[in-house]
Structure formats: C-alpha cells, structure tokens
Amino acid sequence: MSAAPQFTGWQAIQAEVLRRIHAREWPPGQTIPGEVALAQEFGCARATVNRALQALAEAGVLERRRKAGTRVALHPVSKATVTIPLIRQEIEERGAAYGYRLLRRQEGTHAMLTGPALHVTALHFADDTPFVLEARHISLSVIPQARNETFHEISANEWLLRNASYTSGDITFSAQAASAEVAQHLGAETGAPIFVMDRMTWDGEAAITAVRLSYVPGYRIRTVIGGS
Template structure:
C-alpha cells in the first residue's frame, strides 16, 4: 500500500488526475477519504489535502465535510484572467504607451456609482504605438476618493493613479460586445458600426463605491488566457 513514490502534493495530484482520466474514478464517484489516501500513498494527510484542495479549486472535485470528495459531474472550466494596468498591458506587448485626457468634468453620478452626489467624470484615450487602443470612460466617487478632485489626470491616467491611491476590497467586472457609437468610433479612429470589446468594472472599498469604468477597446482586441489543471504541456 504505502508507496514511497508519491511524496509531493503535485505527484499526488497527478496520480489522482490519472485515475479520473482513466475512469478508475468516473464522474460522480466518491473517492477514498484523506486518511485512506494518505495511507495508500505513504504520506501525511496534509499532503493529500493540499493535492485534493488544488483539484477542487480547479473545479474537478467537489468536497464536502462528512459527504466526502466526489469527482465533479460537469467540471466547470475556470479561466483566470489577468487584468493589468493599461500601460503595462501595452508595454508588455512591446508597444509604446500613450495617453490623452479627452474630458474632465464634475457631474451628477450615474446609478452604477451608488451615490447621488456630484462625481468626477473622465474620458481618456490610451494609445499603443500612437494608435488608439482603448477609450476609458470613468466615474470617480469623490466621497470615497476626495483626493481625485485635485488631480488633473492630464499626464497620469486615472487607471494608474487609482491602483496606487485607492485600493479596493471588492469589485465587479463584466465583458460584452457592442457596436461602436459615433463618439467612440471617432475617438478610436474607426468606423461607426464596428464591433468593439467592452469591459465594465466597478470597485468598492468595503461598502463604498470607489469608481466605475467602461473600457471600449479598438476593433480586433482579444483577451487571452490559459485554462487547465496546472499540468504543463505543449
């Protein structure tokens, strides 16, 4: 039983994965408990726990106290997207980053900002190699970030300033496709009617809204990531 070849949690994870793929443990099957697996693999229970927890995080296993650990019937794929600051995103692609403030005004906040007070409205353009890359349409809650009122945002984008100045505890992000409106098509230097990728994001510090922003990317933008069990391949 005690097999000295499974010592690291990665090795155990790989073996469990193998058994799932080989249908030794088919979808829906309840696998042995941690104590038994630890005995079989000849390691501590904590090591088995680490391996199984990792697989549960990636959605392949479902674990419940007392009920045990089951192989997921419908493994929900999990994709982790990195949402870097725009400057970094562009510079990572070896392009020159540029920024231009288009509009800065105080106005009545939209509903999404969760405040009825006056808020700061910014519209800005981010460039990659002098080509419009994304339009940033942002509202900042001046109640939670009063310092923003003093900030011109003509050289440093709110995108960059906020991550350093106003940390958030919580956020909400969504992605969709839209037809470019006349104004945004003009800013992005593209045709009205082009399909644009849109990211809407709102962040809070505990229960107070900090900012809500709509990023409208130039046509052709593609967000990209890897999915998988963490096994390196290809």
C-alpha cells in the first residue's frame, strides 16, 4: 500500500506537480509556471516537462491553453474508466466456471439496424447460476456471415469479437425492473432491480449490432479513479 515508487524521468516531474497541487502550493484555478521555467527548475529538457504536464492535462488535473498557460483545473473532472471485459473473462476472473446457453435465434428486423437482422438471445452462467442475459441484434447486411453461425457453442459476444471490428460505440447503463421473461431467465422476481447495459457499435456509418445485457440482481460495476 505504501511502497515507494521512486519515480524517475517525466513521471517524477508529474509526481512533483501533483504534490504541489495537493499541498495547495498551486491551488485550483491558479496558473502554474510555464514549461521553460519548470524545465529550468527541474534541470531537464522542455519536452520532458511537456510530457508530464500533457499526461496530467489528459487526466483532467490541468487545463492547458496556448498563450494562456497551464492552470490547475477548477473542477477536477472525475473521469472514471470502466473496463468492459468479455463476459467469459468477467466470470472466470471471479473464479467461477463459465457456462453458456443459447435461448433463441431468429431473423427479423431492428429499429436501429438497416436491413435484415439476426436476433440472438442467450444466457451466460457463472457456476451454473445465471449471470447475465444477452439480447442481441446483428445486422445481416453488414455481417452476412452471421447467418452461417448457429451461436450454439459460441456466444455472439465472442463471435463478433473475432469476426467484426468497430470504429465507435455507445454504451448506456441504467436500472430496469425485471420483466417476466428476464426475471425467469435470471432466477429473479418480476420487477426486481436489474442492472442493464445497452451497447451499440458501428463500423464507420454502418450499425453492426445492438445488445442489451441484463445482469443478475446484485451485480455491480466497479471502477477506480485518481484525481486531484
């Protein structure tokens, strides 16, 4: 917990800058010395200072503008990075055995997808206990080879990772009351609070897939932040 990282190079500068911010030597909103000045103080090249400050700016700790200089962020915008793992990985990382069962597979259409769509519903298990219900729609005009896959042995979740790539995506998290169907599959009571993740992915302008993951009651997603 208290190991001394003993930073060197640009990370040492980053650490020192962070120290001064936390120590209120450079209070929020204040303009800190320019890169040249800091480079001179730390006895290094300006590029090294730049590297350190740029990383802090990306983290939201600093705000940098040309000519205006670098200021300590007034509202240290908390950015939490949520890692979205493969469902199989997530289950196995919990030390549980992964299980999978296809519930339904049929062609149809979907409001967010152009042309025909493949609808796949499946359950993912952790140690034989339902963990998450996957309800997915795959665009058959964009990913026609999905027609040849039964999704009986491999989940659409994993199959798509191997057979499709995306350029952008959109995720929303919400709490939903379990419908009768969802409740039944997850072994919960109808109306139970369900953590839901809706994902939409695109390849350029083409919508590839839309998926809703309904997690078993009690599920929680966790993340860590470092701030100022």
